[in-house]
Amino acid sequence: MQTKRSIFTNRWLPYVLLAPQLIITLIFFIWPASQAVTSSFERQDPFGFRTTFVWFENYTRVLSDPSYANALWNTAVFAFGVVAVSMGFALLLAVCVDRAIRTARLYTTLLVWPYAVAPVVAGVLWWFLFNPTIGLLPYILEGFGYDWNHRVSGGQAMALIVIASAWKQISYNFLFFVAGLQSVPASLSEAASIDGAGPFKRFWTIIFPLLSPTTFFLMIININYVMFESFGTIDATTSGGPGQSTTTLVYKVYVDGVAGLNIGSSSAQSVLLMGIVIFLTFIQFRYVERRVNY
Amino acid sequence: MASIKISSVRKVYPGNVEAISDLNLDISDGELVVLVGPSGCGKSTLLRMIAGLESITAGEVRIGDKVVNKLEPAERDIAMVFQNYALYPHMSVRQNLEYGLKNRRTPKAEIEQRVNEAARILEITRFLDRKPRQLSGGQRQRVAMGRAIVRQPKAFLFDEPLSNLDAKLRGQMRIEIKRLQRSLKTTSVYVTHDQLEAMTLADRLVVMNAGRIEQVGKPVDLFERPASLFVAGFIGSPPMNIFELATLRQLPGTTLPASIPAKADLVGIRPEALRLEEPAEPFIALEGTVELIEPVGGESHVYVNLNGIETLATVVVQGRLAEGEGSHIKLFMPASALHSFVSETGQRVE
Numbered sequence: 001m002q003t004k005r006s007i008f009t010n011r012w013l014p015y016v017l018l019a020p021q022l023i024i025t026l027i028f029f030i031w032p033a034s035q036a037v038t039s040s041f042e043r044q045d046p047f048g049f050r051t052t053f054v055w056f057e058n059y060t061r062v063l064s065d066p067s068y069a070n071a072l073w074n075t076a077v078f079a080f081g082v083v084a085v086s087m088g089f090a091l092l093l094a095v096c097v098d099r100a101i102r103t104a105r106l107y108t109t110l111l112v113w114p115y116a117v118a119p120v121v122a123g124v125l126w127w128f129l130f131n132p133t134i135g136l137l138p139y140i141l142e143g144f145g146y147d148w149n150h151r152v153s154g155g156q157a158m159a160l161i162v163i164a165s166a167w168k169q170i171s172y173n174f175l176f177f178v179a180g181l182q183s184v185p186a187s188l189s190e191a192a193s194i195d196g197a198g199p200f201k202r203f204w205t206i207i208f209p210l211l212s213p214t215t216f217f218l219m220i221i222n223i224n225y226v227m228f229e230s231f232g233t234i235d236a237t238t239s240g241g242p243g244q245s246t247t248t249l250v251y252k253v254y255v256d257g258v259a260g261l262n263i264g265s266s267s268a269q270s271v272l273l274m275g276i277v278i279f280l281t282f283i284q285f286r287y288v289e290r291r292v293n294y
Numbered sequence: 295m296a297s298i299k300i301s302s303v304r305k306v307y308p309g310n311v312e313a314i315s316d317l318n319l320d321i322s323d324g325e326l327v328v329l330v331g332p333s334g335c336g337k338s339t340l341l342r343m344i345a346g347l348e349s350i351t352a353g354e355v356r357i358g359d360k361v362v363n364k365l366e367p368a369e370r371d372i373a374m375v376f377q378n379y380a381l382y383p384h385m386s387v388r389q390n391l392e393y394g395l396k397n398r399r400t401p402k403a404e405i406e407q408r409v410n411e412a413a414r415i416l417e418i419t420r421f422l423d424r425k426p427r428q429l430s431g432g433q434r435q436r437v438a439m440g441r442a443i444v445r446q447p448k449a450f451l452f453d454e455p456l457s458n459l460d461a462k463l464r465g466q467m468r469i470e471i472k473r474l475q476r477s478l479k480t481t482s483v484y485v486t487h488d489q490l491e492a493m494t495l496a497d498r499l500v501v502m503n504a505g506r507i508e509q510v511g512k513p514v515d516l517f518e519r520p521a522s523l524f525v526a527g528f529i530g531s532p533p534m535n536i537f538e539l540a541t542l543r544q545l546p547g548t549t550l551p552a553s554i555p556a557k558a559d560l561v562g563i564r565p566e567a568l569r570l571e572e573p574a575e576p577f578i579a580l581e582g583t584v585e586l587i588e589p590v591g592g593e594s595h596v597y598v599n600l601n602g603i604e605t606l607a608t609v610v611v612q613g614r615l616a617e618g619e620g621s622h623i624k625l626f627m628p629a630s631a632l633h634s635f636v637s638e639t640g641q642r643v644e
Contacts, residue, residue: 185378185380187376187377187378187380188380188382188383190345190347190367190374190376190380191374191376191380191382191441192382192393193346193347193366193367193368194345194346194347194367194368194372194373194374194394195368195393195394195397195441195445196368196394196397196398197368197393197397198368201397205393206382209384210383210384212384
């Protein structure tokens with residue numbers, strides 16, 4: 001394949017054009033990341049006067065801390081919940097919109113709106129809806145005899161952050177699924193219906209396998225979202241509580257570093273988190289992508 | 295195997311767009327009927343209505359003795375070959391062939407046997423374990439055919455199956471489809487816009503225009519006795535020359551043959567029927583200059599600028615024309631080769 005190539009006669013122009021992006025990446029990503037790596041090997045005294053190099057002590061401490069294991073488990077539950085709920089709902093909505101002919105564009109536009117909402121705002125919104133004292137949903141649930149109080153129940157708190165985080169991500173997943181569905185030729189579905197497959201069978205044997213590249217891509221994106229971007233939602237809804245039941249890895253990084261001022265441990269955790277995400281992505285590319293069809 | 299009976303079928307799309315109006319067509323058991331017409335004439339819509347992919351606004355479609363209007367495509371027991379083949383890209387060729395049988399809960403041993411048989415007939419046994427993307431256009435076409443024949447359906451529906459192939463392969467596959475259909479004797483409806491394909495494949499040809507049937511008949515009959523100006527222009531390549539009788543009358547020294555009906559105001563003549571020498575029967579003579587010569591293998595297409603007539607006349611000459619471009623030429627229209635039409639209705643008159 002031939003690629004379009006621009007040739008700059010001015011030697012400095014390309015560098016000038018690249019500079020803004022490079023500077024932003026350097027200041028906001030590379031520099032803090034490298035600082036995190038350095039400080040993960042250091043310990044500060046309580047007053048911040050002295051830092052000592054402690055090798056891997058921060059890491060060993062974190063890894064032997066039961067609350068870290070708890071956060072790891074919470075993250076796994078949270079990640080599974082958000083990925084399953086957001087992708088499941090998104091796919092369902094996308095299939096519905098794909099079937100609607102006249103108003104498909106309107107639905108698409110409306111369904112994308114939540115994506116424009118900031119995580120904290122989404123958190124506050126669901127915090128209000130699920131507020132045990134003034135919220136609408138606990139009131140309705142009470143009518144069914146169900147007592148909702150996520151300030152007390154860890155399981156309900158987890159459900160709350162899953163719903164709040166998934167809700168925001170549904171829009172994003174939905175857009176990709178709609179695009180994915182539209183790229184599956186209608187004739188395939190028609191051929192399958194002539195071949196005697198009902199609507200459900202058609203979906204699971206023909207359309208869903210052909211969507212697998214989209215599904216795979218979204219899975220990676222969603223796991224990254226869960227790992228990093230869910231902080232705002234959690235902070236605004238449960239603040240990691242009750243009793244650390246919704247403290248995920250990224251939230252623990254914040255709690256230990258910003259609230260607890262244990263920079264060393266927090267940095268070690270952030271480096272570990274990065275490692276986990278890289279590892280997961282690697283695993284996915286290595287094993288899941290092989291099964292991705294066509 | 296079954297006949298297909300289409301009675302008073304209409305198709306109206308939302309917004310009151312009538313794609314097909316009051317169409318009747320009987321297709322007998324084992325027959326290969328070709329629907330041909332320009333794009334937008336409703337031929338694909340009609341096929342999709344038979345398949346059940348398109349709802350029927352009014353009228354009745356019968357396959358065998360069963361009215362199928364309300365049946366799902368799967369329940370109609372037909373197989374369709376799509377223009378883009380519509381092979382399932384994530385399945386191997388074998389899985390593609392098996393899919394329809396598995397959905398119908400055919401016993402495993404029978405599936406195996408039928409798939410192998412179909413693969414043998416179509417010579418795709420070697421590719422059974424490949425994915426469609428690893429196949430060439432012609433091989434994909436065979437797989438699409440295979441998927442139709444393993445099911446042993448009541449009817450085959452073909453929706454322009456050869457239009458994505460190059461000219462040489464198209465000719466080859468055309469012959470194979472015809473041979474296959476002859477040996478299987480399965481009722482087939484074949485849609486195409488290619489009139490050569492239509493002429494060569496059809497047991498019976500249906501020429502459609504603007505949602506209506508213009509003429510139904512054997513390809514040779516349609517060629518020799520087109521019922522309307524539309525059919526005359528659509529069947530045959532290069533198309534028929536049409537002249538206004540009023541213009542011909544004014545040409546110096548012309549007497550029109552008595553065989554032309556009084557009602558007619560247009561006459562047509564096939565490019566192959568125009569003579570360079572005076573025929574023994576009554577004729578109309580024309581004169582003109584050779585505008586362009588297209589050598590087409592064994593014959594030449596000659597375009598002649600006639601004196602006193604605005605449109606170019608097309609003549610098919612066997613071999614090569616002795617005269618070159620720009621030279622003066624005389625043409626003769628034998629009375630027996632003339633087709634007479636009424637311009638107002640567009641219909642043929644005898």
